[in-house]
Amino acid sequence: xxxxxxxxxxxxxxxxxxxxxxxxxxxxxxxxxxxxxxxxxxxxxxxxxxxxxxxxxxxxxxxxxxxxxxx
Amino acid sequence: xxxxxxxxxxxxxxxxxxxxxxxxxxxxxxxxxxxxxxxxxxxxxxxxxxxxxxxxxxxxxxxxxxxxxxxxxxxxxxxxxxxxxxxxxxxxxxxxxxxxxxxxxxxxxxxxxxxxxxxxxxxxxxxxxxxxxxxxxxxxxxxxxxxxxxxxxxxxxxxxxxxxxxxxxxxxxxxxxxxxxxxxxxxx
Numbered sequence: 017x018x019x020x021x022x023x024x025x026x027x028x029x030x031x032x033x034x035x036x037x038x039x040x041x042x043x044x045x046x047x048x049x050x051x052x053x054x055x056x057x058x059x060x061x062x063x064x065x066x067x068x069x070x071x072x073x074x075x076x077x078x079x080x081x082x083x084x085x086x087x
Numbered sequence: 088x089x090x091x092x093x094x095x096x097x098x099x100x101x102x103x104x105x106x107x108x109x110x111x112x113x114x115x116x117x118x119x120x121x122x123x124x125x126x127x128x129x130x131x132x133x134x135x136x137x138x139x140x141x142x143x144x145x146x147x148x149x150x151x152x153x154x155x156x157x158x159x160x161x162x163x164x165x166x167x168x169x170x171x172x173x174x175x176x177x178x179x180x181x182x183x184x185x186x187x188x189x190x191x192x193x194x195x196x197x198x199x200x201x202x203x204x205x206x207x208x209x210x211x212x213x214x215x216x217x218x219x220x221x222x223x224x225x226x227x228x229x230x231x232x233x234x235x236x237x238x239x240x241x242x243x244x245x246x247x248x249x250x251x252x253x254x255x256x257x258x259x260x261x262x263x264x265x266x267x268x269x270x271x272x273x274x275x
Contacts, residue, residue, distance in 0.1 A: 042227045046189040050224035057219060069219050070233065070241075073226035 017063060022082045029055050038079040060085055090267075091153060091187065093194075095161075095201065096274045098148040099141045106137050108157055109150060118178045121218050144168070149201070149275065151179075151194055158183045158190070161198040163207065171208040192228050193265060200262040201275065203248040212243040 019038075027036055032047035042048050053072075061067045064085055075081045098106065110133045112118060119125055128136075140146055145166045151158045159179030166173045175198060179191055199210070212231055214221045222241060225231040231243040248258050265271065 043192075043230050048228075049189070050191070050220045050228060053223035053227055054220040057223065069216075069222055073222055073233070075227065 017085065019082050019086070022085050023078065025059060026056060026078060026081065029059060036078055038077070038082060040078045042076060042078070042081075056081070090270045091190075092155070092270045092272075093197075094152045094155075094272045094274070095197070096150045096152070097140075098137050098150065100274055101137075101150060103134070105150065105157075106134065109133075109160060112157070112159070112180055113178065117181060121215065121221065122178070123215070147173075147202075147205070147275075149198070153183060153187060153190065156183055158194070161194060161201075163198075163202055163210075165211070166205075166207055168206045171206060172211055173202055173207040173209070175202070175210045175212060191224070193268065195229055196262060197265055197269075197271065199245075199248055200265065201273070203258060208248045208250055210245055212245065213240040214243065215240060 023036065023038070030036060030047050030052045032045075034045075034047060036045070036047070040048075042053070057067070057069070057072050060072070060081075067084070071084060072081075075084060096105075098109070101109075107130065110128060110130060113122075113133075114127050119127065137148075140148055145164065147163045147166060149161045151161060157180065159177060162176040163173040164176070175195075177191070177195060177198070179194075184191055202208075202210070210231075212225060214225055216222075216236070216239060225243055226233065229245065230247075231245045233241045234244050235242040246252055247261065250258065
């Protein structure tokens with residue numbers, strides 16, 4: 017998976033009113049609620065099976081999520 | 088943009104009918120199974136608990152209504168005005184929550200504001216490890232930090248209203264956006 021594909025998955029799950037970018041701050045983005053975060057975590061754990069709750073919960077921005085998955 | 092009307096009412100001022108409505112949500116599977124106490128609470132237990140809240144400074148339970156619709160509950164227990172600590176809790180109706188974008192985050196901020204004004208600055212947060220949605224909500228949406236864990240819980244801190252780090256005006260300014268977005272009435 018590359019950066020664009022990850023951003024595409026995030027956009028599909030969040031279904032935002034405003035466009036999401038790498039610089040989107042999760043805490044400040046009204047389109048990303050806790051249910052969307054849960055769904056993202058479950059989706060990304062399918063491709064990164066060792067992804068932990070604490071690793072994911074440390075992400076502050078979309079870029080952090082992308083980098084975590086590209087590690 | 089039209090402001091949304093929000094009412095915060097202390098349980099001690101609520102009618103029996105309103106308290107029953109709260110119990111119904113608290114006992115629903117979606118809420119109960121994610122609480123520290125997962126047992127079904129009887130009406131008698133609930134009413135006795137609510138009655139004891141009057142005159143108990145260590146607990147604060149607040150019902151939130153949005154546009155006159157019951158949204159959920161904010162609570163603090165183990166309130167300690169000497170050490171300025173409290174243990175916050177909340178639960179919301181999924182149905183009502185879905186009608187208002189970001190409202191759970193805003194209501195948590197509003198509760199920090201209420202607690203700050205009551206001399207409670209430091210929330211001691213614990214979240215069940217088997218509730219990832221609550222963990223993500225606390226860490227990624229509310230910016231709480233995990234500081235410890237045991238087999239059952241993650242323990243978190245937030246210094247949003249720490250008067251050792253910021254002055255009174257700075258702390259209050261953090262909540263200005265709530266008053267721009269909502270018409271809030273408090274019956275605490």
